[in-house]
Amino acid sequence: xxxxxxxxxxxxxxxxxxxxxxTSAIMVLPFVWMVSLSLKPPHEIFSSAWRLWPSTFxxxxxxxxxxxAVPLVRYLANGVFVCTAIFVLQILINLPCAYALAKLRFRxxxxxxxxxxxxxxxxxxxxxxxxxxxxxAVGIVDTYAALIxxxxxSVFGIFLMRQFFRTIPDELIHAARLDGLSEFxxxxxxxxxxxxxxxxxxxxxxxxxxxxDLFWPLIVVQSEQIATPPLGALHFANDEAGSNYGPLMxxxxxxxxxxILVFLAAQRRFVDGITMTGMK
Amino acid sequence: xxxxELRHIVKRCGNADILRDVSLGVEAGEFxxxxxxxxxxxxxxxxxxxxxxxxxSGEVLIDALPADHLRPKARDIAMxxxxxxxxxxxxxxxxxxxxxxxxxxxxxxxxxxxGRFFGSAARQRVAQAVRETAEFLEIGHLLDxxxxxxxxxxxxxxxxxxxxxxxxxxxxxxxxxxxxxxQLRVSMRHELAALHRRLGATFVYVTHDQSEAMTxxxxxxxxxxxxxxxxxxxxxxxxxxSHRKVAEFIGSPAINLFRAHVEHGRLxxxxxxxxxxxxxxxxxxxxxxxxxxxxxxxxDAPSGWRGEVAHLENMGADLFVHVRTRLCDTALxxxxxxxxxxxxxxxxxxxxxxxxxxxxxxxxxxxQRIDPRREILSEVVNG
Amino acid sequence: MAETALLPARWPALPAQFPxxxxxxxxxxxxxxxxxxxxxxxxxLVLLFGPTAAALVISCTDWEFGAAxxxxxxxxxxxxxxxxxxxxxxxxxxxxxxVVVVPAxxxxxxxxxxxxESRQRFRAFYRTAHFLxxxxxxxxxxxxxxxxxxxxxxxxxxxLHVIGLDGRNWLREEGxxxxxxxxxxxxxNLGYATVLFMAGLKSIPRDLYHAADIDGAxxxxxxxxxxxxxxxxxxxxxxxxxxxxxxxxLFETVHVLTKGGPNKASEVLLHLIYVESFEFLRTGRGxxxxxxxxxxVVGITMLQTxxxxxxxxxx
Numbered sequence: 001x002x003x004x005x006x007x008x009x010x011x012x013x014x015x016x017x018x019x020x021x022x023t024s025a026i027m028v029l030p031f032v033w034m035v036s037l038s039l040k041p042p043h044e045i046f047s048s049a050w051r052l053w054p055s056t057f058x059x060x061x062x063x064x065x066x067x068x069a070v071p072l073v074r075y076l077a078n079g080v081f082v083c084t085a086i087f088v089l090q091i092l093i094n095l096p097c098a099y100a101l102a103k104l105r106f107r108x109x110x111x112x113x114x115x116x117x118x119x120x121x122x123x124x125x126x127x128x129x130x131x132x133x134x135x136x137a138v139g140i141v142d143t144y145a146a147l148i149x150x151x152x153x154s155v156f157g158i159f160l161m162r163q164f165f166r167t168i169p170d171e172l173i174h175a176a177r178l179d180g181l182s183e184f185x186x187x188x189x190x191x192x193x194x195x196x197x198x199x200x201x202x203x204x205x206x207x208x209x210x211x212x213d214l215f216w217p218l219i220v221v222q223s224e225q226i227a228t229p230p231l232g233a234l235h236f237a238n239d240e241a242g243s244n245y246g247p248l249m250x251x252x253x254x255x256x257x258x259x260i261l262v263f264l265a266a267q268r269r270f271v272d273g274i275t276m277t278g279m280k
Numbered sequence: 281x282x283x284x285e286l287r288h289i290v291k292r293c294g295n296a297d298i299l300r301d302v303s304l305g306v307e308a309g310e311f312x313x314x315x316x317x318x319x320x321x322x323x324x325x326x327x328x329x330x331x332x333x334x335x336x337s338g339e340v341l342i343d344a345l346p347a348d349h350l351r352p353k354a355r356d357i358a359m360x361x362x363x364x365x366x367x368x369x370x371x372x373x374x375x376x377x378x379x380x381x382x383x384x385x386x387x388x389x390x391x392x393x394x395g396r397f398f399g400s401a402a403r404q405r406v407a408q409a410v411r412e413t414a415e416f417l418e419i420g421h422l423l424d425x426x427x428x429x430x431x432x433x434x435x436x437x438x439x440x441x442x443x444x445x446x447x448x449x450x451x452x453x454x455x456x457x458x459x460x461x462x463q464l465r466v467s468m469r470h471e472l473a474a475l476h477r478r479l480g481a482t483f484v485y486v487t488h489d490q491s492e493a494m495t496x497x498x499x500x501x502x503x504x505x506x507x508x509x510x511x512x513x514x515x516x517x518x519x520x521x522s523h524r525k526v527a528e529f530i531g532s533p534a535i536n537l538f539r540a541h542v543e544h545g546r547l548x549x550x551x552x553x554x555x556x557x558x559x560x561x562x563x564x565x566x567x568x569x570x571x572x573x574x575x576x577x578x579x580d581a582p583s584g585w586r587g588e589v590a591h592l593e594n595m596g597a598d599l600f601v602h603v604r605t606r607l608c609d610t611a612l613x614x615x616x617x618x619x620x621x622x623x624x625x626x627x628x629x630x631x632x633x634x635x636x637x638x639x640x641x642x643x644x645x646x647x648q649r650i651d652p653r654r655e656i657l658s659e660v661v662n663g
Numbered sequence: 664m665a666e667t668a669l670l671p672a673r674w675p676a677l678p679a680q681f682p683x684x685x686x687x688x689x690x691x692x693x694x695x696x697x698x699x700x701x702x703x704x705x706x707x708l709v710l711l712f713g714p715t716a717a718a719l720v721i722s723c724t725d726w727e728f729g730a731a732x733x734x735x736x737x738x739x740x741x742x743x744x745x746x747x748x749x750x751x752x753x754x755x756x757x758x759x760x761x762v763v764v765v766p767a768x769x770x771x772x773x774x775x776x777x778x779x780e781s782r783q784r785f786r787a788f789y790r791t792a793h794f795l796x797x798x799x800x801x802x803x804x805x806x807x808x809x810x811x812x813x814x815x816x817x818x819x820x821x822x823l824h825v826i827g828l829d830g831r832n833w834l835r836e837e838g839x840x841x842x843x844x845x846x847x848x849x850x851x852n853l854g855y856a857t858v859l860f861m862a863g864l865k866s867i868p869r870d871l872y873h874a875a876d877i878d879g880a881x882x883x884x885x886x887x888x889x890x891x892x893x894x895x896x897x898x899x900x901x902x903x904x905x906x907x908x909x910x911x912x913l914f915e916t917v918h919v920l921t922k923g924g925p926n927k928a929s930e931v932l933l934h935l936i937y938v939e940s941f942e943f944l945r946t947g948r949g950x951x952x953x954x955x956x957x958x959x960v961v962g963i964t965m966l967q968t969x970x971x972x973x974x975x976x977x978x
Contacts, residue, residue: 016778017785023775024792027854031795033818034807046816097703105689106696112704119711121964123912125933126957129721129940129950130714133728153706174332175365175442180353180382183695193369212800214915215933219941230802234919237806245810252803263798267791270798274855275862334688351686 031260038062038249045245058246063254065247069239071224072254075232079258082147082228083207089152090206091192091199098158099191102165103173113162119155125215132219146220147228151210157202164198165191204273211259229255281482282343282356282449283308284329289338291324291506298324299335300506306450308343311476311483315493316503317529322486325503326452329484331355342449353382358443362455364435366427372438373410373423379446380406413445433464440475450482457492469496490530494518502526519639524647527569533593533600535569535641538608542566547642550607552583554634557652558642566650567643572600572615574638577630584633587612589626594618603632715957722950729944740951750952753923753930756841760931761910763845764852768906769899771849772856777891779857780864790861793854801851805919808847809834834920837928844916844929852909856902863898867891904967908960932956 032052037045041058066072100106101113131150135141140149172194176186192199214230221227227235236251263270284306291299298321306312314322327333329340331352340347347355358379366375381390384406389399414420417437427435436456443451453472457465473496476483487493493500494514501511510522521527527535540549542564547554549568560566578584587605599618602611612632616624624630634640642650722740726733744750779789796804811818812833820830833843871890875881880889914933917923923930923938936956940949 013782013784016782020775020778020785020789024789027793027796027850029818030804030807030811030850031799033811034804037810093702093706096699100696100699104692104696104699106693106700108700109696112700115707115712119707121961122711122715122957123908123960125912125914125936126718126953127711127714128936129946129953130717131710132941133717133721133946134714150710153703153710155707155711158703169363169365171361171363171365172367174327174330174352174359175361176367177332178330178352178357178359179379179442181378183691183699187699190367190369194367196369208798212802214802214918215937218918218937230800230915233800233803233806237802237919245816248806249810252806255803256800259798259800260795263795264791267787267794271790271794271858274797275858331686332688349686351691354686 031256034249034252034256037245038253040246042246059250062246062250065244066236066251066254069247070232070236070251072232072236072251074225075227075229075255076258078226078232079211079229082144083210085144085148086151086210087203087206089148090154090157090202093152094154094157095161095192095195095199096187098161099165099187101158101162103168103170116155116158116162120159124150128216128219135220141220142222142226144226147217147226150216151206154206157206160202161195161198164195168194200269201273201276204270208259208270208274281308281480284450284482284484285339285341285344286325286329287339287341289325289328289340290336291321291328291333292336297506299328302338302503302506302508304501304508304511306482306484308482309480310498311473311485311496312499312501313485313487313493313497314501314503315487315490315529318488320503321506322488322503323454326359326454326484326486330357330359330452356446356449357452358446358448358450359452359454360439360443360456362458364427364439364456364459366435366438366442368427370426371423372414372419372425372427372430375427375438376410376413376423376441376445377406379442380409383446409445413441417441417444432460433468436460436468448481450484453483453485455487458487458489465492472496491532494530500530502529504529520649521641522649524567524569524643524649527641527643527649531571533572533613535571536575536608536612537567537569538612540566540568540642550585550605552585554640555637558650559653560642560644560650565645567645567647569641569643570634570638572613574635574640575612575614575632576635577601577603577614577616577620577624578633579631584631585612586629586631589624589628589630592621592624592626594621599624601630603630605632607632718950718953718957721947722954724947724950726947727944728940728946736947740948741955743948744951744955749927749930750935752927753932753935756927756929757911757913757931760841760845760848760913761907763842764848764910765903765906767849768852768856769903771853772860772902773895773899775853775857776860776864777887780861790858793857795854796851797854797858799851801915802919804851805847805916808850808916809920812843835925837925840921840925840929844913844921847916848910848913852906855909856906859902859905860895860898863895864891867894900967900970904963907963911956911960911963932959 036052036054039057039059039062040054041056041061044054044056044058097112101109101116127150132141135146135149140146168191172190173186176190181189211228212230213228214234217228217231218234221231224235233252233255236255237248284304286302286304289299289302290297302321302325304312304314314325316322324333328335331340331347331350331354335348342355342357367378370378384402385395385399389395389402410423411420414423417440419434419437419441422430422434422438427438430438436459439456457468457472460468469492472483472485476496485493485496494517497514499511500514500517502509502517504525509526510517512520512522517526517530521530524537528537538549540547540554542548542560542562544562545560546556547558547560547566547568554568585605585607587603587607589601590604590611591602593600593602597618599616599621601614601616601620601624603614604611614632642652644650723735723737724733725736725739775793779786779793810816812820814820814830814832814835817830819833823830831839833839867890871894872886875886875890878889880886912933913931914937917929917931917934918937921929923934932952933956936949936952939945939952
């Protein structure tokens with residue numbers, strides 16, 4: 001934009017800031033509110049005064065109550081374990097398939113790619129009932145396996161990585177073959193390192209989606225020990241139903257904090273990853 | 281060093297004929313360049329030699345032994361690619377070491393994390409070989425860098441090093457210089473030629489740049505549209521091209537080609553009679569080729585073609601004058617010495633004539649070159 | 664090149680190669696490709712296409728989870744749904760929600776993206792602030808929203824009180840429950856649209872703006888009309904579909920905050936599927952709802968592909 005109209009520059013820029021600060025404030029408001037309530041004692045929560053910062057610092061009591069009411073740390077640990085396991089298995093299973101679709105010649109290739117494209121159309125919730133029935137029959141309901149298995153196959157991941165692999169010159173593979181690398185070695189020793197950008201983008205998409213997923217864990221998890229963060233938040237909210245808002249907010253702070261901190265630390269990657277996966 | 285032989289190689293892809301019955305013999309230790317316009321199939325031929333692609337029919341022999349059933353690694357041939365194909369996530373050292381690691385270390389020694397505890401003797405040999413090759417190519421100071429941190433010329437050397445470190449039977453090169461800027465390209469040509477002399481290795485080189493082919497090779501194989509037109513020394517391809525297309529492709533600026541008729545045993549081109557050293561029946565239509573240095577501009581020429589100066593190309597040491605005549609559709613290119621620059625103007629009328637008894641090539645209506653009569657040949661060659 | 668003496672011209676020879684099976688490039692590639700692809704294909708069948716087919720089959724049975732007997736009943740479930748007012752209410756609510764949330768997010772996202780991208784200052788900060796809700800765990804934030812919308816201690820009602828308006832029990836009243844959820848939905852998704860539009864804006868070549876300037880279209884409105892909006896066409900279509908699909912997937916806030924009430928005022932499709940299948944255990948009916956849900960989502964996506972193909976006019 002040309003900034004040669006000096007008097008206008010400041011006014012428009014200022015207006016822009018005003019609007020954006022306003023909308024940003026609305027976006028951030030629930031988080032601020034959440035933290036604020038988590039620090040307040042009950043009588044301040046129910047008073048009609050508008051203070052963000054509590055006059056009586058009640059944080060310790062609230063957070064301690066939250067931590068003792070439900071196994072919050074356990075929920076978070078479950079989240080880390082499940083999301084990591086899903087992502088690792090996704091790489092192991094989907095990356096070779098994507099490479100084969102992108103670079104190798106075999107008869108069923110076009111059919112397989114068509115199947116991948118069709119698979120992209122199917123929303124995950126459609127699979128809930130049949131998968132639950134299947135897992136029940138096999139006896140793995142209410143286990144980590146049930147949380148992890150359905151997501152190990154990711155047609156979205158296959159699609160994303162295949163598009164990425166197509167941009168890698170064939171000559172690299174020729175060179176590797178000439179050097180004596182076997183086809184499997186080429187996949188794991190050459191393609192995997194080279195695909196790092198796509199893997200980061202996909203990883204972010206995968207971790208965020210599965211960390212925040214409620215639908216499937218709600219269906220397949222019955223015991224507290226393996227509950228993931230959203231499920232944990234739900235239990236917690238139900239337990240603290242009524243007016244125990246202080247500890248309730250403290251609990252939600254603890255549950256949302258990890259992902260938010262990671263996001264703030266690596267915002268650029270997150271946003272790039274989400275847009276890249278979206279645009280493809 | 282290996283001799284490579286290709287026998288009747290055909291490659292068909294769907295309906296397209298990429299290679300038509302190509303037979304070629306590369307002698308041990310020779311530098312042979314396959315040259316031709318883009319898309320003529322030369323890279324495919326190279327990949328077939330390396331085992332990266334499969335021919336539809338025909339045989340590849342390395343050192344007189346059939347190689348068709350061997351995988352690329354087993355053929356013991358190294359290849360330098362146009363895009364260098366360096367592993368972007370490995371350092372220069374690791375790029376150079378990989379082929380040796382694949383050959384000299386057992387699978388256990390190569391295992392990702394635990395392998396480093398095994399086979400230290402073999403590892404040292406690898407490291408030594410890598411360092412020596414790097415020193416030889418003067419990239420020893422770059423061993424810790426990754427390809428992304430290197431310049432084009434440095435990457436090219438690393439690619440060369442990766443081929444060299446294996447001490448293969450033969451080196452295949454697929455347009456390795458085409459991604460370099462002009463100056464670097466020229467200096468790398470010298471280095472490659474010097475490397476060939478030092479190693480005495482068999483080099484099979486592919487390029488679309490005819491000047492590269494001419495300056496570096498022992499022999500040149502001219503390829504067009506999937507077929508070999510001529511395989512000969514550079515000078516022979518230049519002086520005695522077997523086909524009009526070869527004459528057009530080799531030599532810069534391109535040869536002047538024009539139609540001529542045969543009358544009473546002599547050639548007539550746009551009214552001018554040319555010497556008749558060739559045995560051609562009357563009324564035959566032929567194409568005559570004279571290189572720019574075989575023409576000159578004469579103010580008074582009894583046997584010359586008149587035309588206008590369309591373009592002046594001042595190359596510093598030479599002046600190329602483009603003259604539009606009735607002789608052919610494209611302008612004739614005439615090489616003059618630079619001091620004529622002053623006298624010539626665009627649009628000026630000039631007369632183009634053959635310079636003395638400069639070499640003249642005659643091609644029949646199929647494009648095949650017609651040899652001059654035997655007794656004239658020595659005259660032409662010595663005159 | 665260095666003048667060092669070169670090592671011996673050849674390494675000790677490799678052992679002669681007499682492989683048991685001759686090497687053929689194409690066959691080797693094929694074999695390896697099959698091995699690389701097999702696990703993914705197997706899982707695709709078992710965990711993706713199989714279950715989808717199973718859902719279709721189950722939707723045509725009268726199965727109730729835990730029951731011993733299963734009967735094939737054809738389209739009976741679908742007919743029953745068509746006669747069920749709850750189904751229509753849920754469908755209607757879902758569509759209402761979509762119609763409220765999607766345009767708001769798309770338009771709002773575009774405006775915000777234009778504002779943020781228009782100047783360098785604080786771009787990253789604004790982008791982060793707006794994207795934060797997208798990343799957060801909706802279940803937890805829904806609980807926070809519950810307190811914000813609380814009739815007495817909630818911030819919204821306190822603000823309204825100051826202005827002089829009456830606050831209501833937003834989540835508990837039939838007329839407002841769905842719109843309260845829509846508000847939360849917009850809050851959560853606006854940032855996603857914004858970020859997508861920002862990426863789209865960044866990909867517009869600067870030269871087009873220079874050309875527009877020279878052609879005389881140099882006011883902000885002109886630039887918008889001649890360059891920005893036309894080139895954002897494909898991105899807009901994409902954002903529209905993304906938002907619509909996400910809106911149809913409304914579940915968390917309903918389950919956490921209203922459970923579909925009061926009186927089905929906020930019952931939506933996915934929540935109904937959950938309730939039918941896993942609370943009432945009417946699996947056959949739940950599957951039928953799933954099929955309908957699938958048809959809608961596929962329909963929207965196919966619509967986008969068709970429209971994008973027709974409108975590809977700029978590189």
